[in-house]
Amino acid sequence: xxxxxxxxxxxxxxxxxxxxxxALLDGFDLGLAVLLPFLGRNKEEKDTLIASIxxxxxxxxxxxxxxxxxxxxxxxxxxATAFSGFYPAMMLxxxxxxxxxxxxxxxxxxxxxxxxxxxxxxxGSGLAALLFGVALGNIIYGVPLDDRMEYSGDFLTLLxxxxxxxxxxxxxxxxxxxxxxxxxxxxxxxxxxxxxxAGILTGIxxxxxVIAFSMLAALFPLLSGNALFYLAAVMTIAGLTxxxxxxxxxxxxxxxxxxxxxxxxxFLAAGSAQFPNLITASNDHNLxxxxxxxxxxxxxxxxxxVIALVGMPIVIGYTIFVYRLFKGKAKADNHY
Numbered sequence: 001x002x003x004x005x006x007x008x009x010x011x012x013x014x015x016x017x018x019x020x021x022x023a024l025l026d027g028f029d030l031g032l033a034v035l036l037p038f039l040g041r042n043k044e045e046k047d048t049l050i051a052s053i054x055x056x057x058x059x060x061x062x063x064x065x066x067x068x069x070x071x072x073x074x075x076x077x078x079x080a081t082a083f084s085g086f087y088p089a090m091m092l093x094x095x096x097x098x099x100x101x102x103x104x105x106x107x108x109x110x111x112x113x114x115x116x117x118x119x120x121x122x123x124g125s126g127l128a129a130l131l132f133g134v135a136l137g138n139i140i141y142g143v144p145l146d147d148r149m150e151y152s153g154d155f156l157t158l159l160x161x162x163x164x165x166x167x168x169x170x171x172x173x174x175x176x177x178x179x180x181x182x183x184x185x186x187x188x189x190x191x192x193x194x195x196x197x198a199g200i201l202t203g204i205x206x207x208x209x210v211i212a213f214s215m216l217a218a219l220f221p222l223l224s225g226n227a228l229f230y231l232a233a234v235m236t237i238a239g240l241t242x243x244x245x246x247x248x249x250x251x252x253x254x255x256x257x258x259x260x261x262x263x264x265x266x267f268l269a270a271g272s273a274q275f276p277n278l279i280t281a282s283n284d285h286n287l288x289x290x291x292x293x294x295x296x297x298x299x300x301x302x303x304x305x306v307i308a309l310v311g312m313p314i315v316i317g318y319t320i321f322v323y324r325l326f327k328g329k330a331k332a333d334n335h336y
Contacts, residue, residue: 007301008291011074012275014308018067020267023132023170024177024260025060025319029053031178033100033125036118039182039193044332046118050104052185052330056322058101062315071278073304077149077294078278085143085151086135089158093131100124126171133170137163140274141219142282149287149294162215166270169208173263176201180243180255185330187252195247198255202243205262209236213269220273228272236265 032039032053040046072079083090103121107114141162146152179201182194213233216223223229239262246254274280278294281287295301 004295004298004301005292007298007305008074008295009276010305011070011295011301012278012291014312015067015070015074016267016271018063018070020264021319022060022063022067023174023267024263025063026057027129027174027263028177028181028256029057029060030100030125030129031174031176032181033122033178034129034175035178035182035194035197036122038197039179039186039190041189045190047332048186048190048330049182050107051332052181054104055326057104059319059322061097066315070304070308074296074301075278075289075291075294076296078289081145081150081279081289082139085153086138086158088155089131089135093128093135096124096128096131098124100128129174130167130171132167133174134158134163134167136170136270137166139279140166140216140270142280142288144283145279145281145287145289147287149281149289152283162219165215166212169212169266172201172205172208173259173266176205176243176259177256177263180259183247183252184256187329191252195250198243198259199247202240202247206240209240209262209266212266216269216273223273226272229269232265232267232269232272234265235268236262239263239265 032049036046036049040049068079071082099120103117103124107117107121110117135158138158138160141160143157144152176198179194179198183191183198186194213236216229239258239260242258243255243262246258276290276292277288278291279289281289
């Protein structure tokens with residue numbers, strides 16, 4: 001029994017890391033897309049911004065696909081409940097991601113309707129970022145589950161005030177990631193606007209982080225004795241403090257890392273509040289899907305752990321290689 005519990009905890013941690021990787025990496029290109037009309041005032045400036053994410057945006061989604069696959073293999077009951085119960089929301093996310101990816105290509109190859117595709121790119125990215133945050137908010141806050149541990153609500157149930165707030169908090173963090181990526185990858189007038197946006201968004205994120213941590217502490221009293229929750233708070237404070245400092249000093253390299261630290265703190269706070277639940281039941285906590293009652297067998301978890309030990313270093317190494325290959329300032333004529 002102890003062996004399988006160790007592997008169940010291991011896979012909770014691995015899935016957390018995969019989803020965090022997606023939030024940090026795809027977060028900045030979703031955020032940058034939403035900020036596109038504010039940071040770029042003409043076609044050349046917008047081309048520069050899009051070129052900054054061109055080589056990496058689709059690779060960033062590997063983390064989401066891998067996280068979803070790991071959830072399916074390690075915790076199939078939780079996967080089934082989430083993907084069947086949240087089906088309308090998942091379809092909206094899928095359509096948003098499709099429009100986002102397609103619009104990037106057609107914006108270049110269909111100049112007659114380039115403005116329309118640009119709007120689709122912005123709206124698809126914004127909708128995906130917001131819905132991901134709302135989905136995470138519902139998983140943390142809890143959703144109604146029936147006696148079979150299946151979702152028993154409807155689409156409007158997912159739009160309750162608390163999950164919506166967590167969704168908006170995540171959306172604000174994504175915008176901050178996008179603005180600091182623009183600071184890192186651009187120069188001139190675009191970078192000046194990105195610095196200004198990063199400063200404003202840092203203040204907004206600081207206010208929302210205070211409210212989010214307070215809400216988590218109120219919703220989950222046991223967090224008062226959770227060291228990871230306090231570590232998350234320290235990371236968030238350190239990241240936001242660093243952002244205020246680096247943005248004021250017009251340092252173009254460090255704001256992105258400070259934003260990532262703050263985002264990681266928020267994500268860790270959510271993870272520490274959630275563990276060991278995968279999907280919390282709001283109507284009866286005894287019906288919650290946990291890592292213990294929704295996992296697959298020990299043998300499958302062990303085999304997957306071996307695969308992960310081989311596969312994850314490859315994914316991490318490839319990601320580092322790509323980002324190093326395309327480091328430096330983006331140029332408008334770089335189309336990928």
